[in-house]
Amino acid sequence: MSDAEQPRLRAALLAWFDRQGRDLPWRQGPEGRRDPYRAWVAEVLLQQTQVARGLGYYHRFLTAFPSVQALAAAPLDDVLKAWEGCGYYARARNLHRAAQQVTREGLPRTHAEWLALPGVGPYTAAALSSFTQNAPHAVNDGNVRRVLARLHAEPAPTPRWVQQQADALLDPARPGAWNEAVMDLGATVCTPKRPQCGACPLSGWCGARASGQPGDYPAPKTRPAVQTVQAVAVLIGNAQCAVLERRDGALLGGLLGLPSQPFDPAQPGAPAQALHALCARLNAVPGPLLGEVTHTMTHRQVTWQVYAATGGPPLTDVGSAALSRLDHKALALAGRRAQSLFPV
Template sequence: MKGAASTLPAVRAALLAWFDREGRDLPWRVGPEGGRDPYRVWVSEVLLQQTQVARGRVYFERFLEAFPTVQALADTPIEAVLKAWEGCGYYARARNLHRAAGVIVRGGMPTTYDGWRALPGVGPYTAAAVASLACGEARAVNDGNVRRVLARLCGERQPSAAWVQARADDLLDPARPGACNEAVMDLGATVCTPKAPKCGACPVSAWCAALGSGEPAAFPAPKVRAAVREVRAVALLLGDAREAVLERREGTLLGGLMGLPTEEVVGGEAERDALARLATRLGAAVTGELGTVTHGMTHRRVSLTVYAGTGGPPRTWVEGAALARLDHKALALWDARQASLFAHA
């Protein structure tokens, strides 16, 4: 920001005036400023960690319809919570929501940053968001939108997390912390966008160092992304797309979900070796290949070849199970195969 600390009051005032006029009407913004419904704020912030607002709105309304209160969430078996979360991805978020709901029911809704931070799965960003928006606590949030807005205002190409937090703390209006946080996030989401910032509509453009440089979109410099790991695996569909053998997933990404039995193709082995290992484990016989589906998940890209088979453990009713998108894609191969058979009948 041009002039640094001396310009902060003017930047805050312009930002808040813009937010009062242009702030987004979102379903989780229920209640007075600084006193929003903490349950709705918490659920929305967890959802939006890995989901864009347009899709997040749909998922949020679906989730709140299923679990309108924290008591309802805590009282529901985790399998049903995962089913309601289906399609949102990053299922550890749903598991942590469920665990934290139990803690809240037993000990009460937190009213401070430290109280929120103590809950399972609640990190610094979520705790700051709920504490400021629902409890009126002066805590500045630090997410991708905040990072981009502050990096451009200050002309910082490679802002560290600590740098962003310090600038966010400086900018925060202690009298209106929730509104100030929402204003920066809304500005980053609607005006100060990554590739084509709408600088002509920006309420703080007069103080923006990146705009002054003539290359606002060059700030901040792109993050170095982790390499994507290619994963090959095979799956067996024993049954059909309505009733099939399903197994419970393990691990942080898909843990708790149900899915088709799978086996990773490891090292330099042939796919047929992994398939034979899978069939032996299940006590099943392979009858043919259905096709291959691909899916991206957190720095990995999975290529899954799906086979049909007979035998194996008892079938499960698929519609009632919480499945990952990868498994929905795999099951769709069965429907496509049946449609193809009927088309040639």
């Protein structure tokens, strides 16, 4: 595609976006002048969550924390509870830290100031500076990568190549709208499987469509192998009140959860040894097996053998605690066991 074709391509995509762009709550307000706080929450939330599912989480979070000042003043436990179910909880912890920084220093006014906040990387800084200040910074995410790889019939686009192409195509007059348009095109028309080429405003310029096999671009990424983790967990109490411990680490750090102990399934007797060690640490007495639960987190599949136990530390109100989905699955075993013992 020649430089002379770029204005026509930009005009075609922006006209399509003006007609058919998604009506999303964080897009309210003048183009390039979105509410910074709402746009920021949405971008952080949608880093690992699809829009259809993220809408409910977005409204719940904004109801709990309607302003950056409210978020900054809230205890971290309340923030994690409002984030519950979204996963990747480091996002919530960083958002909370960044909100406290913003209340001291003010909302960012430049791309560099957005980039200086905890948890804000190159994509988020480019998105927020373009959406809220109409700054000329092109975004580079999965949708943009797919659209540009197909447009140029590039089977193996590197991050650097994608950024170069995105920078070259960025509309100088409407950078915020352009970024949203490319992402919307990838999310709704130029989808990973069965792209709707007949409805695409860029079909006349698309190298992948001309090849006759648009779905082949870009070539699938090599995914890392899923790591299997086996552990025992104990439920002391019931589904409403139970012994909970504070998690650490990047994945679930800050959340509460049932006490657990990993084990090596290749070692004979490892589950029993792990259960004994866990109960000794808690000063608890192990009880019967309640069942087994499995949950996949990132590239890790975690399976728990969940046992009842008695004794141990004081119980915590489960309803007020921020828990992972794995913990909710484990707690549900207690409810099912109670129903089997005392059927209605």
